[in-house]
Amino acid sequence: MSEASKTVDVVVVGAGFAGLSAATELQRAGVDFVVLEAQDRAGGRVEAANSLGGFFDTGGQFLCDDMPEVMALARKHGKTLVETPARGRAVVLPHESGDIGRGSAGSFALRQQMRHTDPDDPALESMSVRSWVEQQPADPLAREMFLCMIEGLWCQPADRMPIWYLISNDRRITSQVSELQYFLHETMFSLADDMARSLPVVLNAAVKGIETTPAAVLVRTATTIHAARQVILAVPPVMAARIAFNPPLAAETGRALAAWQSGLVIKVMLRYADAFWQQSGSDGSAMWLDPRGIYVCNASHDDGHPALVMFVAGSTAMEWHRLGPEGIRQAVLAKLAAALGPAAAQPLDVLVRDWTDDPWSGGGYSDVITDMSATDAEEVLRRGAPRIVFAPSEISPSFPGYVEGAIVAGRIGANRAIAALESYSR
Numbered sequence: 001m002s003e004a005s006k007t008v009d010v011v012v013v014g015a016g017f018a019g020l021s022a023a024t025e026l027q028r029a030g031v032d033f034v035v036l037e038a039q040d041r042a043g044g045r046v047e048a049a050n051s052l053g054g055f056f057d058t059g060g061q062f063l064c065d066d067m068p069e070v071m072a073l074a075r076k077h078g079k080t081l082v083e084t085p086a087r088g089r090a091v092v093l094p095h096e097s098g099d100i101g102r103g104s105a106g107s108f109a110l111r112q113q114m115r116h117t118d119p120d121d122p123a124l125e126s127m128s129v130r131s132w133v134e135q136q137p138a139d140p141l142a143r144e145m146f147l148c149m150i151e152g153l154w155c156q157p158a159d160r161m162p163i164w165y166l167i168s169n170d171r172r173i174t175s176q177v178s179e180l181q182y183f184l185h186e187t188m189f190s191l192a193d194d195m196a197r198s199l200p201v202v203l204n205a206a207v208k209g210i211e212t213t214p215a216a217v218l219v220r221t222a223t224t225i226h227a228a229r230q231v232i233l234a235v236p237p238v239m240a241a242r243i244a245f246n247p248p249l250a251a252e253t254g255r256a257l258a259a260w261q262s263g264l265v266i267k268v269m270l271r272y273a274d275a276f277w278q279q280s281g282s283d284g285s286a287m288w289l290d291p292r293g294i295y296v297c298n299a300s301h302d303d304g305h306p307a308l309v310m311f312v313a314g315s316t317a318m319e320w321h322r323l324g325p326e327g328i329r330q331a332v333l334a335k336l337a338a339a340l341g342p343a344a345a346q347p348l349d350v351l352v353r354d355w356t357d358d359p360w361s362g363g364g365y366s367d368v369i370t371d372m373s374a375t376d377a378e379e380v381l382r383r384g385a386p387r388i389v390f391a392p393s394e395i396s397p398s399f400p401g402y403v404e405g406a407i408v409a410g411r412i413g414a415n416r417a418i419a420a421l422e423s424y425s426r
């Protein structure tokens with residue numbers, strides 16, 4: 001098939017929140033642009049599925065008052081905030097784990113200590129999060145709870161991640177209230193979908209190659225070549241690394257892209273006839289210390305069928321992935337029954353979304369740096385390459401790896417592209 005050719009000022013690659021935010025900014029500035037999206041929908045790591053006639057987010061879902069950009073967008077698009085129900089006791093398993101109150105206070109203290117540690121301290125070079133934790137004077141349960149929290153939030157085992165990366169990343173997650181404070185009744189996905197409708201988004205348009213010439217950048221899909229003056233890559237670093245660049249990216253940029261791995265997560269939504277957990281004083285939430293990286297919380301809204309949402313992250317997600325959807329379902333029900341009682345094994349509906357081998361996001365909430373020596377990887381990506389701006393949530397100055405971070409990264413990326421366009425016309 002011969003390739004059609006089109007010309008625009010800017011090509012945005014990816015219609016997740018970063019790409020949609022970049023596109024909104026370009027539209028506001030009156031720039032001629034197009035968004036190329038590999039999948040048959042916008043939203044990226046935010047998507048929804050039907051359960052018992054209602055839609056539920058099977059990807060990014062929660063937001064809080066300390067995330068100004070996503071809160072403002074939700075208001076602008078007339079979305080309804082649902083407060084995440086959290087009244088009652090949270091369960092920690094195994095039940096015989098010890099003094100949970102003391103353990104979680106110790107884990108919280110470790111996180112504070114980590115945030116106050118200088119990520120540029122040469123003593124931390126090549127040190128993993130696990131090695132750092134092992135050097136801290138904390139009690140074993142506090143350490144264990146801390147490692148569980150890390151694996152649950154960053155979706156990779158603590159021995160894979162450099163401590164300097166986690167410090168720098170966690171310092172940018174500045175919420176004082178629970179990041180699970182709210183979700184959107186209409187779904188977070190509906191917000192992405194609303195944004196995409198007013199933007200020139202081309203679906204089923206996976207970018208395979210990017211060729212840079214002195215005068216232009218040529219962005220190639222299976223059927224079309226878009227000639228542009230600037231490209232914004234609003235895709236996770238692992239996905240950007242799969243694009244063929246001609247000429248190849250500078251060695252330091254190639255190394256910066258190769259420093260990341262996708263996190264690993266499986267999200268499971270369960271609907272029940274009633275909120276049976278309330279009878280035992282539970283709020284429906286539970287966390288597991290063994291195996292690591294499993295957390296469940298209440299995500300019910302007022303449409304009649306209470307809902308729990310379970311996250312399975314990191315090494316446990318990799319293990320459960322091998323079980324297949326039915327095996328994952330059985331494993332989830334067994335864990336929930338142990339935590340919340342036998343009624344947990346009788347849901348009306350279960351949605352299993354295994355992100356671990358997702359072809360367009362790579363697997364988790366976000367990519368994380370796993371190359372212990374790649375201390376400049378984010379900085380190099382922020383600098384970009386000739387005619388190329390990188391703008392995924394991962395490199396955001398606030399809330400990297402969140403929808404909030406994607407909106408901020410996309411806007412910064414758009415403004416850098418606009419500044420570059422202005423410099424070409426001088």
Ligand SMILES: Cc1cc2nc3c(=O)[nH]c(=O)nc-3n(C[C@H](O)[C@H](O)[C@H](O)COP(=O)(O)OP(=O)(O)OC[C@H]3O[C@@H](n4cnc5c(N)ncnc54)[C@H](O)[C@@H]3O)c2cc1C
Nearest residue numbers: 014016017018038044045060061062207360393401402403
């Ligand atoms: C299960 C799960 C739960 C989460 N929960 C939350 C939460 O509760 N709150 C929160 O704030 N965040 C959450 N997140 C994280 C949040 O969803 C992401 O950080 C955010 O959506 C990332 O946005 P992005 O635009 O940077 O990347 P993406 O959403 O990954 O968008 C990138 C887009 O680029 C496309 N693409 C990739 N390669 C190409 C290519 N070669 N050509 C064209 N298109 C391409 C992809 O299809 C995708 O649409 C969750 C994520 C997951 C997976």
